[in-house]
Amino acid sequence: MVAWRQCEQLVDEGLVRYIGMSNMTIPKLEAVLPLCRIKPAALEMELHPAFQQPELFDYAVSHQMLPIGFCPLGSPSRPERDRTPEDVAAMEMKEVVEIAAAHGIHPALVCLKWAVQRGQVPIPFSVKEPQYTSNLACVTEDPLTDEEKEKIRRADRHCRLVKGQVFLWPGAKSWEDLWDVNGYITKPANQAPRP
Numbered sequence: 350m351v352a353w354r355q356c357e358q359l360v361d362e363g364l365v366r367y368i369g370m371s372n373m374t375i376p377k378l379e380a381v382l383p384l385c386r387i388k389p390a391a392l393e394m395e396l397h398p399a400f401q402q403p404e405l406f407d408y409a410v411s412h413q414m415l416p417i418g419f420c421p422l423g424s425p426s427r428p429e430r431d432r433t434p435e436d437v438a439a440m441e442m443k444e445v446v447e448i449a450a451a452h453g454i455h456p457a458l459v460c461l462k463w464a465v466q467r468g469q470v471p472i473p474f475s476v477k478e479p480q481y482t483s484n485l486a487c488v489t490e491d492p493l494t495d496e497e498k499e500k501i502r503r504a505d506r507h508c509r510l511v512k513g514q515v516f517l518w519p520g521a522k523s524w525e526d527l528w529d530v531n532g533y534i535t536k537p538a539n540q541a542p543r544p
Contacts, residue, residue, distance in 0.1 A: 350384055357387045369393065369417070372513070374529040375408050382412065393417040396469055397424070397439040397460055399506040410468070421464045421471035422457045424510045437508040444504040448497050458487040463501050466493055 356368040369391030370378075382388065392409040394402060396418030409416045420427070423439025439445060440456040449456040457473070464471035465488040475481050493501075512524035521527070526535035 350381065353381070353385060357385075360387055367391065369414065371417075371419075373405075374534075375405060376529045376532065376534045378408065378412075380534065388412070389414050391415040391417050391470075393419055393472075395420050395424075395509060395511050396464065396471070397421050397510075398442055398445055398463060398501045398504060399423055399437040399439040399508045400510065401502070401505040403505070406467075406469070416469040418464050418469045418471045420510060421469075421473050422460050427510055430514060431510060431512045433512070435508065436510055437506040438510075442504055442506070444500050448493065448500065451497075452491055452493075454487065454491075458483070459493070459501075461487055462491075462493050463498060466498060 353368075353370075356365075359365045360368060367390035368387060369389045370381075371393035373381075373392060373394070378392075390413075392405075392414040394405060394409075394416065396402060396406065396416065397420055400423075406416050421439075423437075423441075424431075439460050442456075445456045445459050449459045452459070461471050461473060461484055473480075473484060475484060509528065513527045514524045516527055517524065521535065529535060
C-alpha cells in the first residue's frame with residue numbers, strides 16, 4: 350500500500366490522471382481495494398486465448414477497472430524460467446489457427462482481434478513500425494464473428510504462461526502460491542491462510 354499511496358499522491362498533484370494495478374488476484378484485490386482512496390482505473394493481467402481468466406476479467410469490469418492484457422499473443426518469447434511442458438501457446442491453438450486461416454491472417458492477429466472485441470486492451474510486444482500498423486489495422490478491420498469468439502471462449506486452456514517464480518518469497522512451495530489458486534492468499538508457513 351506504500352507504493353499505492355504514492356500513486357494516489359501523483360493523481361492529487363495532477364501529474365497523472367489514472368492509476369492501476371497489475372498481477373493481482375481476486376483475493377488480493379478484495380484485500381486492497383477497501384484500503385484504496387483512489388480506486389484503480391485499470392488492471393493489467395495475463396490474458397490470451399489459452400488463459401482467459403474469466404472470473405478475474407469479470408471482477409475487474411464489475412469494479413470499473415479496464416482489463417489490460419499482457420502476453421496477448423501467448424508470450425511465444427517468454428523466458429525459459431517460465432516455460433513448462435504443459436504450456437499451450439495461444440497462436441498454436443487449433444481453434445485460433447483455423448480462424449486465422451478463414452480470415453487469411455496470422456494467428457497472432459486473431460489473438461489481438463479477440464482481445465479487443467472482448468473489451469480488453471492488449472499490449473503485444475512490438476518493436477517495429479510495420480508491427481504497430483499491422484496490429485492497429487487488424488483490430489479495426491474484418492472483425493471476428495460471434496461464432497468465432499465463442500469458439501475461442503470455449504477453447505480456454507487455463508494455461509498461465511508467465512508463472513512468476515522470480516517473485517516467490519521464502520517458504521513458498523511453488524509459483525501457484527503467488528496466484529492464490531486455492532482461492533486465498535498464501536501466507537508463509539508460520540502464518541495461517543487468509544480467506
